[in-house]
Amino acid sequence: MAHVLFEADRVAKSFNGVPALRDGRLRLEAGSVHALCGGNGAGKSTFLSILMGILRRDGGSMRLDGVEVDFEDPVQALDHRIAIITQELSPIPGMSVAENIYLGREPRAFGGMIDRRRMLRDAQALLMRLGFDIEPGAVMSSLSLGQVQLVEIARAFSRDARILIMDEPTSAIGERETQAFFKAIRQITAQGVGIVYVTHRLDEIFEIADSYTVFRDGCFIESGRIADIDRGGLVQLIVGRRVDAIQARPMPECHTTVLEVQSLSRQAEFSDVSLSVSAGEIVGIYGLMGSGRSEFLNAVYGITAHEAGSVTMLGQRLRKGRPDLAIRAGMAMITEDRKDSGLVLMGSVRHNITLPALKRFTRARVLRSRMERAHARSMIERLAIKTASDALPVSTMSGGNQQKVVIARCLSTSPRLLICDEPTRGIDEGAKQEVYALLRRFAEEGGAVLVVSSEAPEILQLSDRILVFRKGRVAHALTAEAANQEVLLHAAA
Amino acid sequence: MTPVAESAFTPPLRVSKPWKAWPQYLKSYGIVATFVALCIALNFASDSFLSWDNWTNIIRQTAINGILAIGVTFVILTKGIDLSVGSVMALAGAVGASLATSSNPHSLWMVIPAACAVGAALGAVNGLTVSRWGLPPFVVTLGMLSAARGVTFIFCDGRPIPNLSENFLALGAGDLLGLPMPILLLALTFLVAWFTLRYTVFGRHIYAVGGSEKSARTSGVRVTRVVTMAYVISGLLAALAGLLLTARTTAALPQAGVAYELDAIAAVVIGGTSLSGGVGTLTGTLFGALIIGTINNGLDLMGVSSYYQQIVKGAIIVGAVLLDVSRRK
Numbered sequence: 001m002a003h004v005l006f007e008a009d010r011v012a013k014s015f016n017g018v019p020a021l022r023d024g025r026l027r028l029e030a031g032s033v034h035a036l037c038g039g040n041g042a043g044k045s046t047f048l049s050i051l052m053g054i055l056r057r058d059g060g061s062m063r064l065d066g067v068e069v070d071f072e073d074p075v076q077a078l079d080h081r082i083a084i085i086t087q088e089l090s091p092i093p094g095m096s097v098a099e100n101i102y103l104g105r106e107p108r109a110f111g112g113m114i115d116r117r118r119m120l121r122d123a124q125a126l127l128m129r130l131g132f133d134i135e136p137g138a139v140m141s142s143l144s145l146g147q148v149q150l151v152e153i154a155r156a157f158s159r160d161a162r163i164l165i166m167d168e169p170t171s172a173i174g175e176r177e178t179q180a181f182f183k184a185i186r187q188i189t190a191q192g193v194g195i196v197y198v199t200h201r202l203d204e205i206f207e208i209a210d211s212y213t214v215f216r217d218g219c220f221i222e223s224g225r226i227a228d229i230d231r232g233g234l235v236q237l238i239v240g241r242r243v244d245a246i247q248a249r250p251m252p253e254c255h256t257t258v259l260e261v262q263s264l265s266r267q268a269e270f271s272d273v274s275l276s277v278s279a280g281e282i283v284g285i286y287g288l289m290g291s292g293r294s295e296f297l298n299a300v301y302g303i304t305a306h307e308a309g310s311v312t313m314l315g316q317r318l319r320k321g322r323p324d325l326a327i328r329a330g331m332a333m334i335t336e337d338r339k340d341s342g343l344v345l346m347g348s349v350r351h352n353i354t355l356p357a358l359k360r361f362t363r364a365r366v367l368r369s370r371m372e373r374a375h376a377r378s379m380i381e382r383l384a385i386k387t388a389s390d391a392l393p394v395s396t397m398s399g400g401n402q403q404k405v406v407i408a409r410c411l412s413t414s415p416r417l418l419i420c421d422e423p424t425r426g427i428d429e430g431a432k433q434e435v436y437a438l439l440r441r442f443a444e445e446g447g448a449v450l451v452v453s454s455e456a457p458e459i460l461q462l463s464d465r466i467l468v469f470r471k472g473r474v475a476h477a478l479t480a481e482a483a484n485q486e487v488l489l490h491a492a493a
Numbered sequence: 494m495t496p497v498a499e500s501a502f503t504p505p506l507r508v509s510k511p512w513k514a515w516p517q518y519l520k521s522y523g524i525v526a527t528f529v530a531l532c533i534a535l536n537f538a539s540d541s542f543l544s545w546d547n548w549t550n551i552i553r554q555t556a557i558n559g560i561l562a563i564g565v566t567f568v569i570l571t572k573g574i575d576l577s578v579g580s581v582m583a584l585a586g587a588v589g590a591s592l593a594t595s596s597n598p599h600s601l602w603m604v605i606p607a608a609c610a611v612g613a614a615l616g617a618v619n620g621l622t623v624s625r626w627g628l629p630p631f632v633v634t635l636g637m638l639s640a641a642r643g644v645t646f647i648f649c650d651g652r653p654i655p656n657l658s659e660n661f662l663a664l665g666a667g668d669l670l671g672l673p674m675p676i677l678l679l680a681l682t683f684l685v686a687w688f689t690l691r692y693t694v695f696g697r698h699i700y701a702v703g704g705s706e707k708s709a710r711t712s713g714v715r716v717t718r719v720v721t722m723a724y725v726i727s728g729l730l731a732a733l734a735g736l737l738l739t740a741r742t743t744a745a746l747p748q749a750g751v752a753y754e755l756d757a758i759a760a761v762v763i764g765g766t767s768l769s770g771g772v773g774t775l776t777g778t779l780f781g782a783l784i785i786g787t788i789n790n791g792l793d794l795m796g797v798s799s800y801y802q803q804i805v806k807g808a809i810i811v812g813a814v815l816l817d818v819s820r821r822k
Contacts, residue, residue: 303710303711323711323712324713324715326713327712327713328713340705340708341707341710343705343708344701344705346772347701347771351697351701355697358697365693366693367692367694409712413713
C-alpha cells in the first residue's frame, strides 16, 4: 500500500454565491501520476488553486501526509513542497532561461550576490538531465512558445517538490519533447514524487497516468486506476453521455479543386511545398513542432508573405500577404492562438462574429445593427455557442466556446475553404467533438478543409488525406486508410 | 471593438437583478454623473455659474479642445497617441491666416480646405510612419510636434500674422442659426465623428485594430489603412481647431497651441477611452472636454489662480485613469 501524500475530501468553494466546486475529492499516492479530468467548468482549476494556496476553500478537508492543511497563500504551499506548472505561460521575456528557472531562488555567493556562473551551470545540468535542447543563456523572448513551456517544466522540476501539479504541460510542445518530458516524470516518480496531471489529451493520460479522478459540474464523479478503464469509458465519464464512435467517412467523389499551392517557400520556415484541396475533402497536415506547418498555413492565408511559389484559389492566383483578399477569394482561417490572433478579446461575441463580413450588414455604407444581430444570433444557434447574450465580451467565455466564436467568424464570410491550425487546442473533450462534427459537416456540404494538428489521433480521425511535414518540407503523403499513428510519427521524425 | 457599454447612452444589459449591475451603470453613466455633480457643486460655489451667458462661454471655450480631443480619440482607440496636434494646429492656422489676410482675402471655401489639407497631410505622415514602419506613435508624433512647430515659425517668419479678413474672423466670433460658430463647429464635428465610429465599417475597424491588431488582420482588416486614416482624422481636426483658435485670437501666432495636446489627451482619458486601445466612446470624450472646460470656468469664477487649476486638472486625470484601470479588473 503506497504512502498517501495528499488527500482531499468534500472540498467546496463558491464565488459570489455561485458554487464553482461542490465536492472535490482526490487521493494522491507517492510515486504515482494521477490524472485529474473534466471539461471546462468542471471545477478542476478551482480545486487546484485551492491546493496551491491561491484560493481558500469554503469547506471540506485537505490532508498532507495525514496532517490537515489550509494554505493562506501560495508561499505556504511552496513551503510544503507543492509546485505547479501553470497552463498560462508568463516568462520574464528580457531575462535568460537560467534566470527564469531560478527566479526568486538564485544561488548566492559571498555577501548575498547572485552567483551567475553557478546558476548557468545548474541550469545547463538540469536541462541536459531532462533532455531539453535549450541554451541556458538564451534570452526568453527569443524562444518559441514550445521552448518557453519546456523552460517552465524545467523550473518546476528544479524546485525539489514532493507534489507537482501539471496543468496542460504539453499544450505547446511537440512529440519528441513530450517523450523526453515523460521520461523525466518517470524518473521523479521513481523517487516518490506525486504528480497531479491535468490535460485534455486522452492519449497522454493513458500513456503516463496510473490513476484518474473525474470532475464534472463541480463535483467528484469517479476515480480509479487507468488500467481498469478504456478511452471511451473515460470520455463518457468526462462528458456525461455516450459519445458515439466516429463512423468512417465515405471517400468524397472527385470535385472541383478549391486550393492549389505550388512550390511555396519562405526562407528558414518551409520550402517547395505543393498541395491541393478539393471541395468536400479534408486534408490534414501532421508534423512535429518546428516542421513549418503553422508557418505554411500563415503564408497560404496571407498573414505572412511567401517568397516563392503561388497560391491559387478557385482558379484565381492570390496576391501574397493579403488576408483581406484571401477572405474575398473564399478562404477563412482559424489561427493557432485564438487569444493572440483570432479574437478581439474585449469585443462582444456579436462583433467578433461579424468582423470579417461587415460589408454584408451595411446598406448605403451604413451598418445596420438589426441585420448584424440577426446574423450573430443565427450563428450562435447554429454552432450551439453557450452565452447569455451576444453582447458579452468573448474574454468571459470558456476555451471551447471561444473557439466556436472563431469558427462562427470564419463561416460569416461563406468561405469555400477553411484553414485550421490546431482547431481543438486547449478545449475540452465535449467541445472537441463538436468542432470535429462542424468541420465534417462543412466538408459534406461542399467545403474544403485544410487542417494542421500535432495530435495524431485527431488528424487520423478528421482527414481524408494526410501530408506529413518534416523540417519545412512535405516528407510523406498518404490516404487516411493507409495511415496510423506509428506511420505518421515515423514519417515526421 | 465597441465595448459592452457602447456609448454613454446605450442602456446596460438587461439583467435579472438590476441592482447587481451597478458597476455597469457606473461605467456607462459615470462620466455624465461626474459632470452633473460638478455642475451642482459649482452652482453652490458661484451664483453666476448657471447663467446662459456663462454656459455659452464654457462651450465656446471648450470647442477648440473638444474638436482636438475628438480627433485624438480616433488615434488613441487604435492604441496610438498623437502628441503633435498642438503644433499642427499652429501650422494649419498660420496657413489659413496667410490666405485670409484683409489685404488679400480668399474665399473661406479655399481657406478651410487648404488648412485642413495641411493637417491631413501631416496626419498621413504620422500614420504611415507608425503603421508601415512600426515606429512607436509616441516617438513619431513627438518628432512631428517638434518639426511642425519649426515649420510654423519658418512659415510665419517668427512673427504673428494679423489683420485677418472679416469672413475669417467670423469663424471665431460669428453666429449661424442663432448659435455661436465655435459651438456649431463642435456639434458638427461631434455628429460626423460619432456617426463614423458607430455606424461605418471603418469605425468598427478602428475598434478592432485597437482591441487586437493581429486578430483584426486575420479578419481581413487593412490595418495599415485604418491606422493611417485615424492619424489623418486627428490631423484634419487639429487643423480645424487651429483655424478656430486663429480666428478667436484674431491673428496667427507661431507659438499658438503649445501644450494644447495635453488638454486634448486629458479630455479623452477622462472620458473613459483607454490608452491601451479598443475601448472608448466619443460621447465620453465630449463630456471629458466639458468637464475640463467647466472646471476651468468654475475655478475662474471662484477666483482660483490658474496654477491651482493645473493641480486640480492633474488630479482629475489621474483619478479618471485610476477609475478606468480598476473598472477593467
